[in-house]
Amino acid sequence: MHLRKHNIDRHQQEDFDVLVIGGGINGAASAAALAGKGVKVALIDRGDFASSTSMHSSNLVWGGIKYMESHDFPLVRKLCKSRNHLIKHFPSTVQEIRFLTTIASGFRYHPRYLWAGSWLYWFIGNGFTKIPHYLSSSDIKAREPIIDTAGSVGGFEYSDAYLHDNDARFVFNFVRSAMDRGCAAANYVESLGAKREGQRWIIQARDVMTGTSYEIRAKVVVNAAGPYVDQHNALSGERTEHQHVYSKGIHLIVPQLTEHRRVLAFFADDGRLFFVIPMGRRTCIGTTDTRVDSPDVQVTDDDIRFVLDNINKRLTLDTPLTRDDIISTRCGVRPLAVKASSGGDRDFLQLSRKHVIDTDAATHHLSIFGGKLTDCLNVGDEIVAAVKELGVEVPYGDYVWYGEPHRAVREEFFHQARLLGLDEMAPHHHEALSTRLWRRYGAQALDMLEEIREDPRQADVLIEGTEYLRCEIRQAQRREMITCLEDFLRRRSKISLVVKAEEIRNAPGLREACEILFGDEADAKLDEYLASAQAQSVEERLSADAQAADSQVNNPAHSETLKWR
């Protein structure tokens, strides 16, 4: 909390080169790139970092094989290169994974045609991954017995990548990297709009936790508000060439369906790609693609029925999945960039998923439209170039702002972990403790070893039913700007994705976690969490959402933002 307070003080005392509005992947990567290259930058998000679209993705880092069908080869090439770059620079976080794709009889393409396409995809991606394979139905069954191959005519296996931990954690690590390089980042600070005065912007900000308003001064504004970019531009009087249309997508998290670490890909009843994605001891299934008019969306009964029906039709599980198997849900909108003049009328499933940065050189304002997690390094680099073009000095232009720590640091960590017997301290964990700590905390994991050496209790699991250690929660308290319990449970960790809400609520260690995270405010923060929607079971939340949806018809304005003008 000190960190957040200090950064909010800085917002009021300092003049910034750039203010980034929105701490999803686009804002986080922009802030990390700018800060790394020596630009004086601030970052705000009206919720927690990555609390909007960027925590609801499929966790895939992929070259967009499905965009080959719409012949968007330049986009596929760009995304494949980004994917390769991320695998290379984040080897413990972004990992290659096989996609086993099953084709049903009567599908619009024969498996051999699609297999040929997967070779083209492989070439477009510079042959960076393992080669594709053609598979007969019996090959598929041998590789993955839970797939129902009765109606299948074969398929193929190819490679892309996925985020081992979680999209929100991936985003936070960029925010943290920006803070390490001087960025004044704060979550739960909302921009109520910005006005240009002379050579600078005055941004009206509101600390959502206290309700206090204050001003932030910056030469350049980067609007990275994701699905809310248009809304914020309207508040600041900015007109742009592009705007957003929205596509809603949901995922369901269920118990682990298969022990094999690969993505199972199918074409759902609506003809779209549909995935079964590994998530540790859980499985993530989805997604959907529904055009919606507002970015504020919830999982509905129809969404759940669609996902369950489709998965049950394609797998031969001992007992079909039902609503009772759902541990948690994910639901967000893809912000898709369209030319404002087009009115967004094109067939939206065919809309390109590429990002666009609109620059208003007269007012020094940038808006980021669209994009993907996979594209984040390009977004960061392009924002630095655009800011430079607007006349802001970039003192360390050659600095490489992304990537895991140097190999020597990694080797030292694993050596010390071996000497300490770290992995033996958690023999029943899903993966080796040293591997997980390194992936999540990088060089900071060395400090955690020191804590465990001083006090072996630091290696104990604190919240029963999870694999998170006491020292991780202390680390989160110091460095991860945990403002509400859900920030830790859902975004810095993935506890509330993989453990049912009722189990978390009743976990005895939850109180101690709050004491570590919030000190004197522990009781208040725990009560706040227990009273929140996040602490409800999926069933409780669905019925509450349904009631809320009924009462919010024709009232899309849930935010203070719309009240400001």
Ligand SMILES: Cc1cc2nc3c(=O)[nH]c(=O)nc-3n(C[C@H](O)[C@H](O)[C@H](O)COP(=O)(O)OP(=O)(O)OC[C@H]3O[C@@H](n4cnc5c(N)ncnc54)[C@H](O)[C@@H]3O)c2cc1C
């Ligand atoms: C179902 C689904 C699956 C997807 N799967 C993948 C995938 O597998 N791989 C991939 O690469 N991409 C995927 N994507 C796309 C990707 O998730 C998004 O493109 C990306 O997360 C968008 O990031 P963003 O930073 O633009 O927006 P967001 O993550 O929404 O961030 C915008 C932030 O701005 C903040 N904000 C808004 N208004 C204000 C304000 N007034 N003041 C302060 N802050 C504000 C919000 O709180 C929010 O945190 C998927 C998307 C969806 C919906």
